[in-house]
Amino acid sequence: MLAARNRAAILISKSLMGTSMSVRTKVLSLDTMNPNVKNIEYAVRGPIVARAAEIEKELKSGQKKPFNEVIKCNIGDCHAMGQPPLTFLRQVTALLADSSLFKSNLYPDDAKQRAARILDDCGGQSVGAYSHACGVSVIREDCAKYIESRDGGVPANSDDIFLSTGASEAVKSILELLSTGKEGRDQVGIMIPIPQYPLYTATISQYNLRAVPYYLNEADNWSLSIKELRRAYEEAAPSCRPRGLVVINPGNPTGQVLRREIIEEVLQFAKEKSLFVLADEVYQHNVYAEGAKFFSFKQVINSMGPKYGKEIELASFMSASKGYMGECGFRGGYCELANIDKDVQAMLYKQLSARLCPSVIGQGLMSVIANPPKPGEPSYESHEREKAKVLGDLAIKARMATETFNRIPGMQCNPVQGAMYAFPSLQLPEKLVDEAKAKGMEPDAFYCTALLEEKGICVVPGSGFGQRPGTYHFRMTILPTVEKLKIVMQAFKEFHEDFINRYK
Amino acid sequence: MLAARNRAAILISKSLMGTSMSVRTKVLSLDTMNPNVKNIEYAVRGPIVARAAEIEKELKSGQKKPFNEVIKCNIGDCHAMGQPPLTFLRQVTALLADSSLFKSNLYPDDAKQRAARILDDCGGQSVGAYSHACGVSVIREDCAKYIESRDGGVPANSDDIFLSTGASEAVKSILELLSTGKEGRDQVGIMIPIPQYPLYTATISQYNLRAVPYYLNEADNWSLSIKELRRAYEEAAPSCRPRGLVVINPGNPTGQVLRREIIEEVLQFAKEKSLFVLADEVYQHNVYAEGAKFFSFKQVINSMGPKYGKEIELASFMSASKGYMGECGFRGGYCELANIDKDVQAMLYKQLSARLCPSVIGQGLMSVIANPPKPGEPSYESHEREKAKVLGDLAIKARMATETFNRIPGMQCNPVQGAMYAFPSLQLPEKLVDEAKAKGMEPDAFYCTALLEEKGICVVPGSGFGQRPGTYHFRMTILPTVEKLKIVMQAFKEFHEDFINRYK
CATH class of the missing domain: 3.40.640.10 (Type I PLP-dependent aspartate aminotransferase-like (Major domain))
Incomplete structure (x- = not known):
């Protein structure tokens, strides 16, 4: 009905103004742009992530929040979460960028x-x-x-x-x-x-x-x-x-x-x-x-x-x-x-x-x-050590996330066997689901938004990845450092019970 | 007719074989793939460029040719043609790649x-x-x-x-x-x-x-x-x-x-x-x-x-x-x-x-x-010098190309005012045009192919860029070093007259 009315209005204005319309409308509008691009959704950088960036700015400008920093567990962005680059990889790329470095003695022969x-x-x-x-x-x-x-x-x-x-x-x-x-x-x-x-x-x-x-x-x-x-x-x-x-x-x-x-x-x-x-x-x-x-x-x-x-x-x-x-x-x-x-x-x-x-x-x-350093090459041992440290920490954090989530009543998390993510399910009270829907939000997006606002933890609602109807999840990366992930886990323990109780 | 026959054949084979066809055809074939991708043409890396790469391999394997190297004037690939990277740009990128370089005294403060x-x-x-x-x-x-x-x-x-x-x-x-x-x-x-x-x-x-x-x-x-x-x-x-x-x-x-x-x-x-x-x-x-x-x-x-x-x-x-x-x-x-x-x-x-x-x-x-080095910063003068050298050489080569092409009978070249390319027109004898068409080739592609085979110079036919019907051109980059561009120009002088004369 509304669409038909709009169309009529456009036709009227066109006929009134003839071919040389004096009011220039945009060539590209939501109505005329590529509809396939319009339909794209990419939750990993969706509205909750945009809100996280705003909150960071608010913190920077001195606003008081119940937390001091936003911990971004929304995207598999390892270095941003504190994982250091592997030395050998960066030595080779620096040599690629500036070949004058070949003359220096800063880098080992295998990198050169x-x-x-x-x-x-x-x-x-x-x-x-x-x-x-x-x-x-x-x-x-x-x-x-x-x-x-x-x-x-x-x-x-x-x-x-x-x-x-x-x-x-x-x-x-x-x-x-x-x-x-x-x-x-x-x-x-x-x-x-x-x-x-x-x-x-x-x-x-x-x-x-x-x-x-x-x-x-x-x-x-x-x-x-x-x-x-x-x-x-x-x-x-x-x-x-x-x-x-x-x-x-x-x-x-x-x-x-x-x-x-x-x-x-x-x-x-x-x-x-x-x-x-x-x-x-x-x-x-x-x-x-x-x-x-x-x-x-x-x-x-x-x-x-x-x-x-x-x-x-x-x-x-x-x-x-x-x-x-x-x-x-x-x-x-x-x-x-x-x-x-x-x-x-x-x-x-x-x-x-x-x-x-x-x-x-x-x-x-x-x-x-x-083609990493091989046994016998000068960088072999240090490279293997750095690699093992990263993968070892990830294994520790995979277990920590699974175990913590499974200890929280109303959450269930399959073991993180691989990759970089935990994807626990949430049992959400009916009242919470109704309130979210009344606000036009997916219930898990409602949950994740509250978590962000109250605890400064940014995770992505399961609805951004797809899930069986009536089930609710979120994706959390296991990339924060071990120390920081402990803070995240503690925040979840506090938040979850408190938040759920409000809707019981 | 052929298409209809093929369709019939497929229908027959499907009905003979039921749902579990024993002959597996590819999921993706030229008939079933994205037709828009099939229609893409990109002459800058088209068949003549592919042939240039083959000739390089032939030269490497010891085959005798009337030239020692292929000079690639087909693509605006500056460094590949010998232009050196600007020192300051690479110093900054090396520092970005390996932050341990901040401690060294290899790089000036403005780069750091x-x-x-x-x-x-x-x-x-x-x-x-x-x-x-x-x-x-x-x-x-x-x-x-x-x-x-x-x-x-x-x-x-x-x-x-x-x-x-x-x-x-x-x-x-x-x-x-x-x-x-x-x-x-x-x-x-x-x-x-x-x-x-x-x-x-x-x-x-x-x-x-x-x-x-x-x-x-x-x-x-x-x-x-x-x-x-x-x-x-x-x-x-x-x-x-x-x-x-x-x-x-x-x-x-x-x-x-x-x-x-x-x-x-x-x-x-x-x-x-x-x-x-x-x-x-x-x-x-x-x-x-x-x-x-x-x-x-x-x-x-x-x-x-x-x-x-x-x-x-x-x-x-x-x-x-x-x-x-x-x-x-x-x-x-x-x-x-x-x-x-x-x-x-x-x-x-x-x-x-x-x-x-x-x-x-x-x-x-x-x-x-x-945001290049500014006056007063340590890298300012050397950076400006390097930049001026590159642009000065390009200006010399722009003139050299225009002048040489205009001295060759049957070629005409507008001044290269900017960018990195000369796009001269070719007057091609009717016999040459006919022979090219008989071979299923665009006449300027025929010309460029012969130039590549006989002189080792790789340029792109005008037909790859579009041109008025009945006109013929090629695009040549002005990126070879001044010395090498002189060789290219000499090769054109020799080739053009000789090649055209064969079809008079």
């Missing part, structure tokens, strides 16, 4: 050797030159060797690897490739886990794809069940064309690590239904739980014989931003392709060439992650 | 001060932390101050500036925002110059926009005429909705520098037709010709009174890759927005937040370009 090898393969021996659209050759080779060694010798071909601006760019490129612009019954569907990392729903909106959600099983530690995959597929198939399947392992936001036999079943399902598999494996170094082990989709496919190893179309994503390095700001990452049609791969590489190349110094960082 | 200020504004004082999606705050402020000083005091607001991964990413974001996915009469048209930088046609394909080409006037030094803009608009308007206007100044591939009064006329036209203006101003430091001067669209809009200054929607693009710095590999860049609807701007920033942030060290580099 890594940097020199990369520069030798850069145009004009400078990281200021564009690289090949898929990345510097020796860096692609480093990634291939890293993958081979990770996967127990399964061959990797550097021609099938392209470097990317973080993993996000590569994920977007592959989803864009799958999109056809068709609507209705012919719209391309992408199967995604729920809860999911919101890059997937954001990109699915952006490229006019259809999300085909499959639920992870919270009661069984966020496991992935083939029965549920099948249900989601069968339910969606009559109304769209499911062609892609996203799996995040280790899980974001859910922190589970997939067992090998589950990956095999997922691949059987992908083969049966002709699905292109997108394996988000950026947390491959982040596995903490006893008995849990990371298996790459590439390795498992290849262990299943040629019907899989030579057939299933796969894109696997890796990033410099996660793991023990946490170098988010360098925007390093790569994608390995398997079994892609050669013509399609050429089209993808052509598309990448129009964006020229990813940051070359970011590629350099990725290369050192793929 | 710049790096420290940036790090103070980074999460955890590390360029490994994500920045705000639009960039580090102080870097956005540096860009705003730079713009104000460039534009004679016209105010710039850092909230309207976002840092980007080179300029390309920002151009793509704005074009994506303008796209609506509508087809036919409602498809959004984007006016682009012909010849143009192929990022525009590539992105227009990618986002299913319609290119509305307007021709630059080669006879008048590639000038932009409002009459021609009007012709292009009127011709396109009945069949699509022109909503964006791209201007590249200084011109790529055409090297012209727009006079102020032309920019005013363009803006009057944009206002009259309600067009969103995309000003590609990445070559703003590259102006060589006597009497030529760079005026930004932002400055000119603001000098035309509030009807323009407060109304015309503008996105202006800048890059760390061009100018005197040529730091392509760092992927630094920014975009300044003016008069954008606030809700639309919020949607754009939301979209940017899903890609997290541009390379923070690339942002740092952009910040030093915006």
Whole structure:
């Protein structure tokens, strides 16, 4: 009704003013802009995070709050939470930035050797030159060797690897490739886990794809069940064309690590239904739980014989931003392709060439992650020590978060087996749910907002990742230092009971 | 007919095999992939460039050729062509990469001060932390101050500036925002110059926009005429909705520098037709010709009174890759927005937040370009000297290229007033044109291929940028060193006459 009235008003004003309207309206308004961009949602940096930034400013300006600082547990931003950069990674990047440092005795030989090898393969021996659209050759080779060694010798071909601006760019490129612009019954569907990392729903909106959600099983530690995959597929198939399947392992936001036999079943399902598999494996170094082990989709496919190893179309994503390095700001990452049609791969590489190349110094960082100091090299021991410290602390914090949340009545948290997140569920009283809804808020967003205002802790509501209707969660990173995470845990204990009691 | 037969064959095979087809076809093939990605063309890295890389490999493997090296004049890749990085830029980036360098006495105080200020504004004082999606705050402020000083005091607001991964990413974001996915009469048209930088046609394909080409006037030094803009608009308007206007100044591939009064006329036209203006101003430091001067669209809009200054929607693009710095590999860049609807701007920033942030060290580099050493600072004189050397050499090479091409019979080249490219026209004999067409090649691509095979010089055919039908050109960068450019020029003199004579 309102829309019809608006339309009428526009028609009237147009006819009154003729073709040369004296009131200039914007070329781009919410009504005329790309609707797919409008539909994007990205909770990791949503309104609660914006409010956290405001509160920081208020604190700075001297406003009194019941806390002295905002602790941001909303985003996997390791260094921002106090994790120090690994010395060797930064030595190599400094050498890449300023080659006059080769003459100094500040840096060990293995750092100089890594940097020199990369520069030798850069145009004009400078990281200021564009690289090949898929990345510097020796860096692609480093990634291939890293993958081979990770996967127990399964061959990797550097021609099938392209470097990317973080993993996000590569994920977007592959989803864009799958999109056809068709609507209705012919719209391309992408199967995604729920809860999911919101890059997937954001990109699915952006490229006019259809999300085909499959639920992870919270009661069984966020496991992935083939029965549920099948249900989601069968339910969606009559109304769209499911062609892609996203799996995040280790899980974001859910922190589970997939067992090998589950990956095999997922691949059987992908083969049966002709699905292109997108394996988000950026947390491959982040596995903490006893008995849990990371298996790459590439390795498992290849262990299943040629019907899989030579057939299933796969894109696997890796990033410099996660793991023990946490170098988010360098925007390093790569994608390995398997079994892609050669013509399609050429089209993808052509598309990448129009964006020229990813940051070359970011590629350099990725290369050192793929090719770290080896036993016998001068930096080996200190590098291993720094790496072990980061991963050791993360394991301690994973346990601390799980145990604390499970001791709070009305919260339940599956063990954080891997990645960097706890995703506990909240039992919220009906009165609280009603009040949130009356305010037009998701109940868990209402909870997280109060937590931020009262305790200065910033976490992301589960509704930003997707969850079963009627359930409520939040995602908290385990990235604050051990000391700071203790403060966060204490704040949760105090806040939760108090807040819930107000609505009993 | 063939398509119908194929479809029938697929139907038959499906019905024979039931639901579990034993022959697995690829999920993604040329027929099923995103048709917009398939349609992308990006000549700067097209087939001739791929062949150049092959020839380099052949030379390395010992094959004999009439030349010893491939000289790549196909892409504005300054460092790859021997231009040295500016010392100060790299000192600051090295300090950003490794903060232990602050303790050394290798670097001057002004470099340390710049790096420290940036790090103070980074999460955890590390360029490994994500920045705000639009960039580090102080870097956005540096860009705003730079713009104000460039534009004679016209105010710039850092909230309207976002840092980007080179300029390309920002151009793509704005074009994506303008796209609506509508087809036919409602498809959004984007006016682009012909010849143009192929990022525009590539992105227009990618986002299913319609290119509305307007021709630059080669006879008048590639000038932009409002009459021609009007012709292009009127011709396109009945069949699509022109909503964006791209201007590249200084011109790529055409090297012209727009006079102020032309920019005013363009803006009057944009206002009259309600067009969103995309000003590609990445070559703003590259102006060589006597009497030529760079005026930004932002400055000119603001000098035309509030009807323009407060109304015309503008996105202006800048890059760390061009100018005197040529730091392509760092992927630094920014975009300044003016008069954008606030809700639309919020949607754009939301979209940017899903890609997290541009390379923070690339942002740092952009910040030093915006905030170079000032008089009195220790690095001022050496920095100015290095900058003047690069720009002075480019000016020499711009003249050398123009003069040489104009002395070759059958070639004509407008003066390279700015940017980094010569775009001479070629008079090609009819027999040559026919032979090229018989081989399924554009005649200028045929010419450039022969030049590459016989002389090892890699340039891009004019057909990759667009040109008036029946005219032929190529784009050559003026980036080889002065000594090397002399070799290139000599090769052209020898090749052109000889090659043309074969077809007379």
